Amino acid sequence: MRISELAERTDVPVHTLKFYLRERLLPPGLPTSRTSADYGEEHVERVRLVRALVEHGGVSLAAVRRIVGALEAPPPSRHELLGTAHSTLAGDEAGTHASPEVLALLAELGWCTWEDGPFVAELGRALEAARAAGVPLPPESLRRYAEAMRAVAEADVDLALRATSAAEAMHTVVVGTVMIDPVLVALRRVAQEAASAARA
Amino acid sequence: MRISELAERTDVPVHTLKFYLRERLLPPGLPTSRTSADYGEEHVERVRLVRALVEHGGVSLAAVRRIVGALEAPPPSRHELLGTAHSTLAGDEAGTHASPEVLALLAELGWCTWEDGPFVAELGRALEAARAAGVPLPPESLRRYAEAMRAVAEADVDLALRATSAAEAMHTVVVGTVMIDPVLVALRRVAQEAASAARA
Numbered sequence: 001m002r003i004s005e006l007a008e009r010t011d012v013p014v015h016t017l018k019f020y021l022r023e024r025l026l027p028p029g030l031p032t033s034r035t036s037a038d039y040g041e042e043h044v045e046r047v048r049l050v051r052a053l054v055e056h057g058g059v060s061l062a063a064v065r066r067i068v069g070a071l072e073a074p075p076p077s078r079h080e081l082l083g084t085a086h087s088t089l090a091g092d093e094a095g096t097h098a099s100p101e102v103l104a105l106l107a108e109l110g111w112c113t114w115e116d117g118p119f120v121a122e123l124g125r126a127l128e129a130a131r132a133a134g135v136p137l138p139p140e141s142l143r144r145y146a147e148a149m150r151a152v153a154e155a156d157v158d159l160a161l162r163a164t165s166a167a168e169a170m171h172t173v174v175v176g177t178v179m180i181d182p183v184l185v186a187l188r189r190v191a192q193e194a195a196s197a198a199r200a
Numbered sequence: 201m202r203i204s205e206l207a208e209r210t211d212v213p214v215h216t217l218k219f220y221l222r223e224r225l226l227p228p229g230l231p232t233s234r235t236s237a238d239y240g241e242e243h244v245e246r247v248r249l250v251r252a253l254v255e256h257g258g259v260s261l262a263a264v265r266r267i268v269g270a271l272e273a274p275p276p277s278r279h280e281l282l283g284t285a286h287s288t289l290a291g292d293e294a295g296t297h298a299s300p301e302v303l304a305l306l307a308e309l310g311w312c313t314w315e316d317g318p319f320v321a322e323l324g325r326a327l328e329a330a331r332a333a334g335v336p337l338p339p340e341s342l343r344r345y346a347e348a349m350r351a352v353a354e355a356d357v358d359l360a361l362r363a364t365s366a367a368e369a370m371h372t373v374v375v376g377t378v379m380i381d382p383v384l385v386a387l388r389r390v391a392q393e394a395a396s397a398a399r400a
Contacts, residue, residue: 048332056329058258082396086389111394119393123386129256130379132248134371137383138362144355145380146387151348153391157399159341171334177389179330180345183337184388185381186323187346189286191353192377193319194311196282199357 003029006039010047017047025050025064049175057178066091067174075166085173090118099124105139109146152184203229206239210247217247225250225264249375257378266291267374275366285373290318299324305339309346352384 007014020026026046029037046068053059053067070088075081098106098120106113106120113120130137137145159176163169207214220226226246229237246268253259253267270288275281298306298320306313306320313320330337337345359376363369 045334049334052329052333056326057333079400082392086393089389106390109394111390112397113390113393117390117393119386119389123383123390126256126379126382126386129252130376130383133252133257133375133379134245134249135376135379137359137380141355141359142383145352145384146391148348148351148355149384149387150391150395151351152345152388153395155341155344155348156388156392157395159337162338175333176330176335177392179326179333179335180337181385181388182326183323183330183342184345184349184384186319186326187349188352188356188381188384189289189319189377190306190311190313190317190323191346191350192282192356193286193313193317194309195350195353195357197312200279 001039002036003039006043006047009044010051012047012051020047020050023061023065025061025068052179053175056182058182059178063089063091067178070174071167071171075170078166078169081160081166081170081173085170085177086117086119088174089177096121096124099127101127105142105146108143109150111146111150156180201239202236203239206243206247209244210251212247212251220247220250223261223265225261225268252379253375256382258382259378263289263291267378270374271367271371275370278366278369281360281366281370281373285370285377286317286319288374289377296321296324299327301327305342305346308343309350311346311350356380 001009003014003017006012007017010017017026021028026043029039029043031037050064050068053064054061059067066088070084076084096116098115102120102124103115106115127137127142156173156176160169160172163172201209203214203217206212207217210217217226221228226243229239229243231237250264250268253264254261259267266288270284276284296316298315302320302324303315306315327337327342356373356376360369360372363372
């Protein structure tokens with residue numbers, strides 16, 4: 001299909017598609033003349049993915065480029081899949097030594113994790129920011145939040161295991177981690193209404 | 201204290217504090233001369249709150265203004281507290297009729313919620329965006345995510361009930377909803393590592 005048809009199919013304007021091409025978020029089409037190219041179904045899918053990541057996943061262009069790069073690379077072995085996915089998502093975000101609060105939580109929960117990893121550090125920063133905003137989390141609340149997110153993570157892993165190929169599993173872990181965050185955020189607020197109504 | 205001392209205490213530069221004052225995110229200090237004013241502990245707290253909301257909560261300036269406005273208003277009755285908090289957080293985001301998928305989920309879960317509310321609509325949009333990105337959620341996964349977020353919401357409500365005043369409860373609901381999202385996002389990724397390691 002021509003770029004104008006790709007724009008129509010995806011509801012993304014031609015100038016945005018040209019921007020995606022320049023930024024290498026979209027692979028080039030098959031040239032049909034000096035100024036036009038032919039695009040296929042894989043381009044439709046890619047445009048929908050990029051748009052969803054940028055508009056709903058709140059992902060930066062640099063992160064989108066890393067994500068599509070990881071999806072184009074040969075999938076890692078199942079054993080390395082999550083590590084590769086997480087490196088893709090964390091980018092250059094630095095890990096640091098975990099705070100005593102976070103180490104105590106991980107020990108209490110018995111979670112076997114990469115203690116110097118970027119998400120353990122991010123957890124410490126998020127807790128510190130909540131405290132600075134006047135919402136310190138008592139250990140009991142933090143433990144309950146962690147147990148709920150463990151149930152989310154179990155559902156995440158099961159969703160990835162439904163994949164019929166390693167490439168599909170990689171897609172589910174990388175894209176699912178980013179795109180399910182807003183689903184969880186919305187569910188939390190709807191659940192607050194339900195929980196509050198149930199106690200009224 | 202002078203504005204320079206406020207800057208030192210909060211580690212926020214004077215020009216940013218002046219910006220907060222102009223944008224009415226920070227109430228004016230008590231004038232001590234034509235060009236200077238005196239600031240108190242409540243200003244230290246407010247600056248830390250605004251900074252945390254903007255830098256870690258990913259909240260827009262318009263949303264920060266709504267949030268500090270809600271915290272300055274007399275707290276609503278306990279019965280109306282969550283509704284007021286959610287209106288503050290949703291802003292002008294429109295609710296729409298819920299999608300059949302979302303209505304089926306709410307019915308299955310037996311959640312009593314405001315079906316035309318902004319967060320039910322947001323949930324539908326987030327599910328649609330995940331599908332467009334190539335991550336359709338099977339009903340079984342969605343139900344598991346919803347049940348986990350119900351546990352989060354129960355912890356949220358219990359945290360708000362620890363508050364010793366209506367004003368503090370309002371602060372916990374409004375600010376806690378925004379500032380605990382990044383804690384949950386980080387916990388989810390750390391829990392994925394733990395869940396994946398446990399199954400290896």
